[in-house]
Amino acid sequence: MSYLIPSYSLKIEDENLEELRRDLWNNDPVPADLMAEGVTYDIDLAYRGSYTRKFRKRSYRIEFINPKVFSGGREIHLNAEYRDPSLIRNKLSFDFFHDLGVLSPQSQHINLSRNGSHKGVYLQLESVDEFFLKKRGLPRGPIFYAVNNNANFSLLRDEKVKDSLLSGYQRAFGIQSDNDFLQEFINKINTIPLSDFPDEISRYINIDSFLRWLAGAVCSMNNDGFTHNYALYRNSGTGLFEIIPWDYDGTWGRKISGGIMQYNYIPIDGKKSNHLCYLLMRVPEFRILYRNILEEILETKFTVDYMENKIVDLHDALRPHILLDPYKRNTIDLFDSEPDFICQFIRDRNNYLKNQLLNF
Incomplete structure (x- = not known):
């Protein structure tokens, strides 16, 4: 089936657009x-993102107010x-x-115009929230975004003790008491004796899912994704955390x-700055499991x-729209x-x- 690129039209009053532009780092929305x-x-x-705002x-x-739901979600x-x-x-x-069996957001390229002016091709990303869980028939459970490099599963950052075990995380869904689950998880990572680590840590995280995420991050080579740019979801049915990738543009x-x-x-075993990856790779049974997963992938x-047709199909579908994108059409040779x-x-x-x- 061909990959269609729908068109969205954004209309914003001049005063609201001016307010949006006034402070790039303000996260407060405008209507x-x-x-x-x-x-x-x-x-x-x-606006969203960090350095990309410049x-x-x-x-x-975008949060939907009325109607409240778009494409099965409240936010995109x-x-x-x-x-x-x-792109x-x-x-x-x-x-x-997704093909590796790891929870991941749905995505779709679109054309965007604003107040009648064409702004080019964008990638629409599904928000990782309660609607993300509902679409997949998953039990409700807290979701935490890793918002900076303090989200390294360690007590330390740059050899300094962090102010909080939750430093680096922002709860996207759940209640205040759900923070206790994440705090206990990070504490256990850093205090379980290595001899007890396999049995104990398996009570807190879905090991197979985590190792598949690690293999995916290692293959696609996301340097920025080991201590940042991921989400944690605690499945209330199993009581286990699962990791979800986020912002993977600096890859391939x-x-x-x-x-x-x-x-x-x-490296083949990821970045040691992710303390959980480092510890898992010191456990022979987890190292063997990771090896087997990676070998298969x-x-x-x-x-x-496996990948070429996916790459070419996306490229071919986007190309006519890139030629109309005011920010990208002058680099069409690089795109090609x-x-x-x-x-x-x-x-x-791979080699x-x-x-x-x-x-x-």
Whole structure:
């Protein structure tokens, strides 16, 4: 089935647009209207992201007020993908994680206009919240976003004791008392003797899901995703935390700046700055499980044979719209070279990881 790129129209009063622009770092929304799929929605609109707010093409967070639900959710994110010359790395990553059996947001490219002015191609991202759980038939449970590099599962950051075990996290769904679950989890990571670690930690986190996430992050090589850019969901049915990827534009061989990241930059076992990854890889049974998961992925899903059609289909569907994007049309030659670039990265990264497995 062909990949369709729908068009959304944003209408915002001049005074509200001026208020939005006045302070790029203000997270307070302004009212606006969004026309999508033949329906006009009253929305609250705000900028999203950190360093990306300085770019000419900015990203947005949208909350639906009336009607309250859009595409099965209350909130969406529209990412400009400004530094990704392919505009597909985020979507490619989330679809890849889904294929690995890891919870991940749905995504869809769209065309956006604002007050009649065409703003180009955006990536619509599903918000990770209670609606995310409902769509998947999952039990309600608290969700925490890792909002900065303090979310490293450690008591320390840069060899200094953190002010709080919850430093680096922001609760996106749940109640105040749910913070206790996350605090206990992080405390246990840092206090369980290594001899007891396999049995004890398995009471707090879905090990298989976490190791599949680790394999996905290692394959796609998200340097920014080990202590940041993920969410934690505690499944109230199992009592176990699961990890959900978020913001994967700096992947598949490119940095978040858009520059080239060499295929051997991220080690096979992830980054030791993620203390949970470090400890899991010190446990022989978890290391073997991770090895088996990674071996299977390298043979079946992280291959050019498996990924090339997905890459080319996304590229071909986007190309006519990139030619009309005022921020991207002048770099169409770079856009056209990206499928080959990503496929070559997969070849190189796959070979590198297979060689590393020989002594893992």
